[in-house]
Structures are given as structure tokens and as C-alpha cells.
Amino acid sequence: MNNVFVYCEIEGTVVAEVSQELLTKGRKLANTLGVELHAVVAGTGIKSKVEEQILPYGVDKLFVFDADGLFPYTSAPHTDILVNLFKEEKPQICLMGATVIGRDLGPRVSSSLTSGLTADCTELEIGPYDDAKTGQHFDNLLYQIRPAFGGNIVATIVNPEHRPQMATVRSGVMQKAVYEGKAKGEVVYPEVSKYVSPEAFVVKVLDHHVEAAKHNLKGASIVVSGGYGMGSREGFDMLFELAKLLHAEVGASRAAVDAGFCDNDRQIGQTGVTVHPKVYIACGISGQIQHIAGMQDSKIIISINSDPDAPINKIADYVIVGTVEEVIPKLIKYYKQNSK
Amino acid sequence: MALKIVVLAKQVPDTRNVGKDAMTPEGTVNRAALPAIFNPDDLNAIEQALRIKEQNPGTTVGVLTMGPPRAGEIIRQSLYRGADTGWLLTDRLFAGADTLATSYALATAIKKIGGVDLVLGGRQAIDGDTAQVGPQVAEKLGLNQVTYAEEILGIENGVATVRRRIDGGQETVKVPLPAVITVNGSAAPCRPQNAKLVMKYKYATCPLERPEGDPRADLYAERPYLTLNQWSVADVDGDPAQCGLAGSPTKVKTVRNIVFQAKESKTLTSSDADIDGIIKELLNEKIIG
Numbered sequence: 001m002n003n004v005f006v007y008c009e010i011e012g013t014v015v016a017e018v019s020q021e022l023l024t025k026g027r028k029l030a031n032t033l034g035v036e037l038h039a040v041v042a043g044t045g046i047k048s049k050v051e052e053q054i055l056p057y058g059v060d061k062l063f064v065f066d067a068d069g070l071f072p073y074t075s076a077p078h079t080d081i082l083v084n085l086f087k088e089e090k091p092q093i094c095l096m097g098a099t100v101i102g103r104d105l106g107p108r109v110s111s112s113l114t115s116g117l118t119a120d121c122t123e124l125e126i127g128p129y130d131d132a133k134t135g136q137h138f139d140n141l142l143y144q145i146r147p148a149f150g151g152n153i154v155a156t157i158v159n160p161e162h163r164p165q166m167a168t169v170r171s172g173v174m175q176k177a178v179y180e181g182k183a184k185g186e187v188v189y190p191e192v193s194k195y196v197s198p199e200a201f202v203v204k205v206l207d208h209h210v211e212a213a214k215h216n217l218k219g220a221s222i223v224v225s226g227g228y229g230m231g232s233r234e235g236f237d238m239l240f241e242l243a244k245l246l247h248a249e250v251g252a253s254r255a256a257v258d259a260g261f262c263d264n265d266r267q268i269g270q271t272g273v274t275v276h277p278k279v280y281i282a283c284g285i286s287g288q289i290q291h292i293a294g295m296q297d298s299k300i301i302i303s304i305n306s307d308p309d310a311p312i313n314k315i316a317d318y319v320i321v322g323t324v325e326e327v328i329p330k331l332i333k334y335y336k337q338n339s340k
Numbered sequence: 341m342a343l344k345i346v347v348l349a350k351q352v353p354d355t356r357n358v359g360k361d362a363m364t365p366e367g368t369v370n371r372a373a374l375p376a377i378f379n380p381d382d383l384n385a386i387e388q389a390l391r392i393k394e395q396n397p398g399t400t401v402g403v404l405t406m407g408p409p410r411a412g413e414i415i416r417q418s419l420y421r422g423a424d425t426g427w428l429l430t431d432r433l434f435a436g437a438d439t440l441a442t443s444y445a446l447a448t449a450i451k452k453i454g455g456v457d458l459v460l461g462g463r464q465a466i467d468g469d470t471a472q473v474g475p476q477v478a479e480k481l482g483l484n485q486v487t488y489a490e491e492i493l494g495i496e497n498g499v500a501t502v503r504r505r506i507d508g509g510q511e512t513v514k515v516p517l518p519a520v521i522t523v524n525g526s527a528a529p530c531r532p533q534n535a536k537l538v539m540k541y542k543y544a545t546c547p548l549e550r551p552e553g554d555p556r557a558d559l560y561a562e563r564p565y566l567t568l569n570q571w572s573v574a575d576v577d578g579d580p581a582q583c584g585l586a587g588s589p590t591k592v593k594t595v596r597n598i599v600f601q602a603k604e605s606k607t608l609t610s611s612d613a614d615i616d617g618i619i620k621e622l623l624n625e626k627i628i629g
Contacts, residue, residue: 074513075475075485075487076484099507100487100506101506101507103471103472104475104485104488105475107439107471107472107473107475107476107479108479110440110472111440111476111479111480112479116438116588117590119468119470119472120470129591143593147598148467148595149467150467150469151355151598153595153596153597153598154596155592155594155595156594156595156596157590158591159589202516203486203514204514205511205512205513206501206512206514207512208509208511209510209511210506210507210508211508211509213508246629247629265508271469279622279627279628296600300627314600314603315600315602315603316603316605317603317605318618319605319607320608320609320614320615320618321607322609322610326610327610327615331615331619334612334615334616334619334620335619335628337616337619338616338619338620338623339623339629
């Protein structure tokens with residue numbers, strides 16, 4: 001009762017990294033609240049394959065639902081599992097990845113339990129809340145902090161009266177870490193048919209195709225990123241050349257992705273990937289809030305922009321005022337000269 | 341097979357094109373400075389609906405929207421593209437709704453419409469980016485759901501085949517109707533407005549959009565299709581306790597403007613000397629390898 005739950009999502013028998021990131025965050029929240037961290041995972045043929053990918057992050061109790069039809073994910077069976085499990089366990093918090101699966105499952109579960117859900121949180125904290133209208137005071141609520149209005153404001157959302165308090169978080173926003181404290185590490189294998197009705201298996205997956213990621217933007221130590229100022233897809237070729245030399249990954253702003261200069265899986269920002277590199281080289285990026293929110297934790301920021309007043313320059317360590325066409329070839333040239 | 345399709349669509353502030361006066365000095369959103377537009381993903385949903393209509397004679401496409409009276413514009417723009425009808429849910433009691441209260445209102449209206457085979461909607465709206473309303477409507481109606489759809493490949497014997505985007509790939513699924521399908525922005529773009537339909541519907545309005553003593557009263561009497569459906573909470577037999585702010589489990593505690601920590605930066609030019617210098621500095625300090 002009253003514990004923190006994390007829904008762990010899988011591809012085959014591999015637990016998603018975002019779920020591990022949320023386990024680490026969930027462990028911290030559980031410690032603050034003095035409760036246990038529980039995890040739930042559902043799939044087919046996952047028993048003794050997923051436990052060791054979940055327990056090390058400080059899980060006190062893991063519920064493994066293993067049956068035919070639970071992978072690939074479809075909405076209804078996974079909803080049944082969470083809704084019926086939560087009716088028994090009455091958690092106070094439930095976290096899941098803001099992935100295609102989490103954004104399909106979370107709202108369905110929240111609607112069924114009439115509990116509040118906040119999408120794409122960038123921070124989660126515990127704190128008190130006073131309802132100005134009713135005068136009621138609440139302690140230990142989950143602050144669900146998220147950007148709103150296209151990233152122009154940040155709102156703190158609370159669910160005072162409904163449980164569980166549900167939130168989704170994008171991959172890479174939280175950092176995963178094996179838990180060094182003590183956790184109970186209990187594993188249970190509930191009988192799936194007690195939770196899922198046979199009618200739930202109504203959507204049939206004919207074809208499920210997932211490719212390994214083409215890049216490791218999230219974990220890159222150097223990111224070369226391009227904006228609308230790159231001008232074209234060909235403009236991005238320069239960035240790939242520079243990135244190759246520096247052993248960096250290439251990212252993009254939403255404006256560049258929307259313009260078709262770069263594939264959308266490389267988008268950095270609130271609606272894309274969050275990165276934490278040692279060096280971030282922003283090329284022709286003006287620096288809308290929604291972009292900066294996804295890269296502001298970079299240790300060193302270098303901005304290349306023909307506009308000396310571009311907003312991104314305010315948070316940059318180095319500003320190179322000039323056109324990308326002029327500066328990037330020079331960076332390539334002098335790197336080749338000096339790195340020998 | 342003739343289908344009854346309802347498309348959920350929303351009028352949203354254009355958060356992608358935020359100007360300098362979009363925020364008030366107090367850090368709140370200046371809605372008046374943001375133009376109201378047709379939510380982009382919802383246009384992709386309209387296109388899928390119109391394609392199904394073309395392939396399945398006798399199919400009707402209706403557009404359901406919730407908002408202030410001016411959101412009647414969403415219905416008009418849908419009619420211009422080939423939708424058959426629309427409903428505007430408008431009532432002060434609907435105001436301040438979070439996604440759960442919104443989906444309650446929409447689900448109640450869909451029940452009132454009755455006999456709906458397929459509910460389509462955009463994956464998400466750009467003012468909230470939550471993607472929650474589609475699945476919540478599905479749950480409230482007890483319907484199957486498919487989210488992130490890129491193309492509805494066909495509908496046969498009451499089963500839709502849908503290609504959808506998933507993280508790092510794609511999937512093809514079969515879903516029996518009735519169902520809720522949300523359409524991704526990467527789906528086919530919506531067709532443009534049709535000039536003849538614009539001529540036909542340009543005066544189509546909801547009663548609340550009309551000024552008192554409207555000079556077109558005679559026209560409306562003569563052409564009933566110019567009067568758009570406008571429903572209040574009572575019209576859809578809604579429970580006021582589940583609508584609007586009252587029906588919203590989530591509360592906004594605080595809203596703050598984003599201020600980034602400014603850094604002291606070193607400004608360089610694009611000269612060879614400056615670029616050579618910064619590369620040497622970064623290499624010497626082992627910032628780059």
C-alpha cells in the first residue's frame with residue numbers, strides 16, 4: 001500500500017533504459033516518502049531474463065507478468081494488468097516512460113482509475129500543497145514539473161486527491177544508477193489470467209519491426225548540433241564530417257528537423273532527446289527555449305551563429321560570430337592541423 | 341461498408357510560432373498574442389477520415405470540437421475540406437478541464453451522437469503535447485485504441501488495418517471497430533480547402549458565434565446546413581461534477597517563466613586566427629581529443 005510503482009517497458013526481453021532511469025528516480029522518491037519501490041513488467045518468455053535488469057536499481061518488489069500475447073505490447077492487456085494490480089496494491093505514485101508505449105498506456109490506466117496523469121515531466125519532487133480555494137493542506141504530494149505552451153512556461157502540477165499520482169518522463173531526462181543502498185529485491189510471478197480478461201487480446205499485431213538506434217546521442221560526450229541556419233540537408237553533411245573527426249554525434253533543433261534538414265530521431269529539446277555532453281557545438285541554432293531545455297546541462301557550449309544576439313549565445317561559453325559556411329570548414333581544417 | 345466517423349479536433353494557440361509578446365511581464369501566457377490555429381495532428385486525422393470516406397461509399401465524417409464559440413472555425417475549416425457535419429461543445433462548465441475532464445466531455449458527446457464506428461483524432465495537441473485525450477476517450481467509451489497511426493491501410497469486415505509508428509520502428513496492427521485511432525503528424529498531410537465547399541459553408545456558424553440581430557437570419561432559415569450543432573453540458577446529458585475544473589484531478593500549483601542561467605562567454609570572430617586559437621585551446625585543455 002502507498003508505495004511507488006514503476007512500469008518497466010521491454011522490447012523482447014530487454015528492459016528499456018528509460019525504465020531503469022525511472023527506477024533510480026522512483027527509489028529516491030520512495031526514500032523521501034519512507035515507502036517501498038515496486039516495479040511491474042509484462043511480456044512473453046521474460047521470466048529469469050528481465051529480473052537482473054530491474055532489481056539492481058533499488059527495487060523492493062518486482063511483479064513479473066509472463067504470458068503469451070503480452071509482447072508485442074497492446075493497450076488492453078497491459079491496462080488490465082496495471083488497473084487490477086493497482087486496485088490491490090493502491091500505490092501513491094506510478095511512473096512510466098514518455099515513450100509510445102507509456103503514452104498509450106498511461107492515459108488509459110489513469111482514465112480507468114480516475115487518477116491524474118502528467119505527461120513528459122522534466123522534474124519530479126515531493127512537497128506540500130495548499131489548495132487556495134478549499135483551504136485544504138496536503139503533505140508529500142508529487143510535484144510533476146513540465147514545460148507547457150510549447151516550452152515557454154514551466155508548470156508544477158499536483159494531484160491532491162486522486163491516487164496513484166501518475167507521471168511520464170522522456171528517455172534521458174533522468175539518469176540511471178545502480179542503487180548502492182539496501183532493497184528487498186523480492187520477485188513475484190502473478191497468474192496473468194487473474195488480471196487480464198481473454199477479451200483484452202483483441203488487437204492483433206501483424207508485423208513489429210524495430211531497428212537498433214542509428215546513433216547514441218543520449219550518451220555522446222560531444223554533440224555537434226545544427227539548426228535552421230544550416231540551410232539544407234547538404235549543410236548537415238558538414239556537421240557529420242566535423243562530428244566524425246571529433247568522435248561526436250550529430251543533433252538538430254526542431255526547426256531543422258521540421259525543415260527536413262535532418263531526421264527527427266536526432267532532434268534535441270523538450271520534444272526530442274535530452275543530452276548531457278561534455279561539449280555541445282550549436283551551429284546555426286538560435287536557441288528557442290524548447291531546444292535549450294534539452295541541452296543546457298552540457299558542460300561546455302560553443303555557439304556558432306552569424307547573429308551575435310542569438311538567444312543561445314547567453315548560455316554559451318564560446319561564441320563564434322560568423323556564418324556556418326565559413327566557420328565549420330575552418331574548424332575542420334584547424335582541428336586536422338592541430339590534432340596531429 | 342458505410343461507416344460513421346467522428347474526428348476529434350481542437351483549436352489551439354500557435355505555440356510553434358511564439359512572438360516576443362507571447363509572454364506577459366508576469367510570466368504568464370498572453371493568449372491574445374498567439375493566433376488560434378487548427379491543431380496540426382488533427383488535420384492529419386481529418387485526411388485519414390476523408391480517405392476512408394472515399395473508399396467506403398455512404399461513410400459520413402463529423403468533426404467534434406470543444407472550446408469557446410470561436411472554435412466553430414474548426415468545424416468550418418473541416419467542412420471546407422470535405423467533412424459532412426460537426427459539433428461544438430461549448431459551455432462555461434467545460435472550462436479549465438484537464439485531459440481527463442476533456443475526455444469525459446468528448447466521450448459523453450460521442451455517446452450522444454450515437455452509432456459511431458470510428459473515432460479519429462490527432463496524436464496530440466501542440467498546446468499541451470500530452471497525447472492523453474485519445475486513449476482516455478477510448479477507455480471512457482470502452483473502445484479499442486490504436487495510437488501513433490501513420491496510415492489506415494484498409495477496413496474490411498469491421499476490422500481496420502493500421503500502420504503505426506513505434507519507438508525505433510513501426511508496427512502493423514488489426515483492430516476491430518468500433519475503435520479510437522490517433523493519427524501521428526508524420527501521416528499524410530491534409531488536403532487543401534475546396535473552393536466550392538468554402539463558398540457553400542463560409543457563413544456556417546454556431547448560434548453563439550452570431551451577433552444579435554444577425555443580418556443573415558433569413559439565409560440561415562433558408563439553408564439549415566449553415567447552422568452548426570452547438571451543445572452544452574446539459575445537451576449531452578453530462579455530469580457537471582466531471583466536467584471542467586471540477587472534474588479535473590490534476591491542479592496547477594505554480595507556473596513560472598523559464599530563465600536560463602546566463603554565462604560569461606568568450607566571443608570570437610570567424611577569422612583564421614580565432615578559429616585556430618579556439619581549437620588549440622580546446623585541445624590543450626583536453627576538452628576535445
